[in-house]
Amino acid sequence: MNQEEGKPTMLNAEQVAQRLNMSKGFAYKIIQEMNEEQIKKGSVVKGRVRSDHFEARFFAGDEDARI
Numbered sequence: 001m002n003q004e005e006g007k008p009t010m011l012n013a014e015q016v017a018q019r020l021n022m023s024k025g026f027a028y029k030i031i032q033e034m035n036e037e038q039i040k041k042g043s044v045v046k047g048r049v050r051s052d053h054f055e056a057r058f059f060a061g062d063e064d065a066r067i
Contacts, residue, residue, distance in 0.1 A: 010048040020058065 011019070017027035034049045034057065 009051045010045055011051050011054055012048050016049065016054065019054075 011031075013024050013027040013031055016022075016030055017024045020027065020030070022030075028047075031047060031049045034053060035044045035046060038044045038050070038053065
C-alpha cells in the first residue's frame with residue numbers, strides 16, 4: 001500500500017481480497033459492511049474502504065502483518 005506521509009489510501013475489493021487472502025466477492029461484502037460503519041462517521045466512497053480503517057479492523061496490534 002502506498003501511504004505517503006501516513007495519509008490513508010482507498011482500497012478496492014481486489015486489494016482487500018489480496019490482503020486477506022479471500023475471494024473478491026467476499027471482499028465486496030467486507031467493504032460493504034465497513035462502508036455502513038463509516039456512513040455513521042461521515043462520507044463514504046462506495047466500493048472502497050480507507051486503508052487506515054481497514055488496517056485497524058483486521059490487523060490491530062499485529063505490526064508484522066502490515067506492509
